Amino acid sequence: MQFKAFESGIEVNAPTVSAIVQGLGCFTNISRRYLNQVGIGTVVNKKLILDMDAWYSQEAWLEAFENIARQIGDRVLFNIGMSIPSSARFPSRMKDIHDGIRSIDVAYHLNHRKNGKSMFDTRTNTMIEGIGHYGYEPVEGENEIVCVCNNPYPCAFDKGIITAMTQRFKPEAYVIHDDSQECRKNGFDSCTYRVLW
Numbered sequence: 001m002q003f004k005a006f007e008s009g010i011e012v013n014a015p016t017v018s019a020i021v022q023g024l025g026c027f028t029n030i031s032r033r034y035l036n037q038v039g040i041g042t043v044v045n046k047k048l049i050l051d052m053d054a055w056y057s058q059e060a061w062l063e064a065f066e067n068i069a070r071q072i073g074d075r076v077l078f079n080i081g082m083s084i085p086s087s088a089r090f091p092s093r094m095k096d097i098h099d100g101i102r103s104i105d106v107a108y109h110l111n112h113r114k115n116g117k118s119m120f121d122t123r124t125n126t127m128i129e130g131i132g133h134y135g136y137e138p139v140e141g142e143n144e145i146v147c148v149c150n151n152p153y154p155c156a157f158d159k160g161i162i163t164a165m166t167q168r169f170k171p172e173a174y175v176i177h178d179d180s181q182e183c184r185k186n187g188f189d190s191c192t193y194r195v196l197w
């Protein structure tokens, strides 16, 4: 189910949250309103100030998404997702589309923390569970990667993240939402996307 955190107490870092500001582009008053009404950032002289070293409640961030979805729609959620690879922390070494798509789950855990600890440990390459995953499954013999996303983020947002990563490494590739599988918009736990080229 999109917008509902798997566990309470999870936090997300400011660079990730700032994707909302980038995703809304010139509509800074709108991003300010959506973040401020859930207690993210402070407004000074009508500008939203995010402390880039701060961590914010994942539940609040999801609430902002839910409000945006209800009042503006999926197109903006997609744009916010498209901004994630340039806003959030990602592994520095990615050489092709396979690295790019696989890295989304690493980055996802790197940019969230639980009990004050980053959910991806870069020294041991291990993850702490609690926020779900972004899948990476290459299809043997085909130019195709299947991504099953079981996490609390919205369907259109995840399509945006996968699309941005796909375009970075393979501009001719495209991403489809597999409508024959479950979708979080219908209350299920996951969505399936296919990257094809």
Ligand SMILES: [Zn+2]
Pocket (backbone or CB within 6 Å): 155, 156, 177, 182, 183, 184, 185, 190, 191, 192
């Ligand atoms: Zn979906």
